[in-house]
Amino acid sequence: MNAPALTVEQRLAALLNYNFLFLMMFVIAAILTAAMTLQYAYGELPCPLCLLQRVAMFGVCFGIVQQFRHGFSYRNSGLSMLFAIFLLIVSVRQTLLDIYPRPGHEYIGSAVFGLHMPVWSILIALALMTAFAIKFLILGGDETLAKVRAESFPLLSRLAAILSVYVIALCMINFVSVVLQCGLGECHTFGYALLPK
Amino acid sequence: MMAVVFAALTLALIVGWFSRPRIAIALAVICLLLAAKLFLFEIYSPETGFRMPWLQTGLTVPADGA
Numbered sequence: 001m002n003a004p005a006l007t008v009e010q011r012l013a014a015l016l017n018y019n020f021l022f023l024m025m026f027v028i029a030a031i032l033t034a035a036m037t038l039q040y041a042y043g044e045l046p047c048p049l050c051l052l053q054r055v056a057m058f059g060v061c062f063g064i065v066q067q068f069r070h071g072f073s074y075r076n077s078g079l080s081m082l083f084a085i086f087l088l089i090v091s092v093r094q095t096l097l098d099i100y101p102r103p104g105h106e107y108i109g110s111a112v113f114g115l116h117m118p119v120w121s122i123l124i125a126l127a128l129m130t131a132f133a134i135k136f137l138i139l140g141g142d143e144t145l146a147k148v149r150a151e152s153f154p155l156l157s158r159l160a161a162i163l164s165v166y167v168i169a170l171c172m173i174n175f176v177s178v179v180l181q182c183g184l185g186e187c188h189t190f191g192y193a194l195l196p197k
Numbered sequence: 198m199m200a201v202v203f204a205a206l207t208l209a210l211i212v213g214w215f216s217r218p219r220i221a222i223a224l225a226v227i228c229l230l231l232a233a234k235l236f237l238f239e240i241y242s243p244e245t246g247f248r249m250p251w252l253q254t255g256l257t258v259p260a261d262g263a
Contacts, residue, residue: 048239051199055232058206062225065210070218079225086229090236096249168210175203187199188245 006148013139014148015156017072020135022160024128025064028057029167031124035117036170039177044109048187049094053121054174056090059083060128061167068160072145077132084128091121198238202231 006014032054038044046054063080067073095118098107107116115123139145150157180192205228213221240246 048199048235052202052232052236052239055202055206055228058210059225059229059232062206062210062213062221066213066218066221069213069216075222079222082229086232086236093236093240100249164214168207168214171203171207171210175200175207178203179200182199184200185198186245 006144010142010144011148011152013142014072014145015153017135017139017145018068018150018153018156018160020131020139021064021067022156022163024131025061025160025163025167028061028124028128029163029170031120032057032167032170034112036173038109042110045181045190045192047094047108049090049097050108050117051178051187052090053087053094053118056083056087057124058167058171058174059086065164065167068150068157068164071149077136081129081132084125084132087121088125088129091118091125094118095122198231198235202228202235205231 035046035050035054039046060080060083063076063078063083066076066079070076098116098118101107107118109117112120150160178187180194181187181189183193205224209221209224209228212224
């Protein structure tokens with residue numbers, strides 16, 4: 001069965017959609033890489049709320065990976081947006097917690113460009129939700145977007161596959177790291193609980 | 198608990214990659230629910246919960262005679 005013929009505009013809209021998603025996943029992967037570099041190279045252990053923020057960012061990536069693997073769908077976009085909202089809630093809570101410094105409750109870790117991670121997370125969550133809103137505004141939820149698979153753009157599809165595998169690898173490393181840091185219990189630790197001191 | 202959240206998320210990503218979208222989405226939703234539960238535990242736990250006494254969102258009742 002032949003694929004339905006698409007106009008140039010429809011193909012361009014699909015290309016824009018996949019480029020947009022790729023860019024979002026690239027930025028999140030860069031942020032997670034930076035956070036993990038600070039953790040492993042500079043010994044800055046993430047707090048429980050910091051780890052939940054990482055979960056939220058990986059969750060946004062999950063929705064994007066699904067779009068590249070199985071085509072555009074509102075379900076995947078919705079899931080990404082839910083994780084972005086979760087990121088906003090957790091990071092606002094943590095910022096409000098640390099905005100009034102007192103013993104044991106200062107911002108954790110180094111400031112990056114003058115801002116600490118929870119404050120960055122607020123900006124990241126707002127940027128993600130704005131990006132999704134703009135994408136829906138400009139491209140809409142056209143049936144066309146669902147018809148055109150990422151494989152129609154070979155180079156972009158290959159790059160997205162590499163980036164997706166990278167994000168999955170980051171998540172696996174984080175999983176192992178969390179098990180070492182927290183074991184199976186709560187995560188209020190100042191070192192890796194399962195590693196010899 | 199945090200390990201379980203990450204396990205669900207990692208599984209969701211891997212299963213999604215190997216073309217099982219429905220199971221992957223179910224795992225991602227489970228991960229989100231567990232993460233929300235953990236977040237609520239973190240902020241409401243009487244021992245380790247993080248209170249913010251400088252923010253008063255409830256109506257303060259004035260003492261008698263005030």
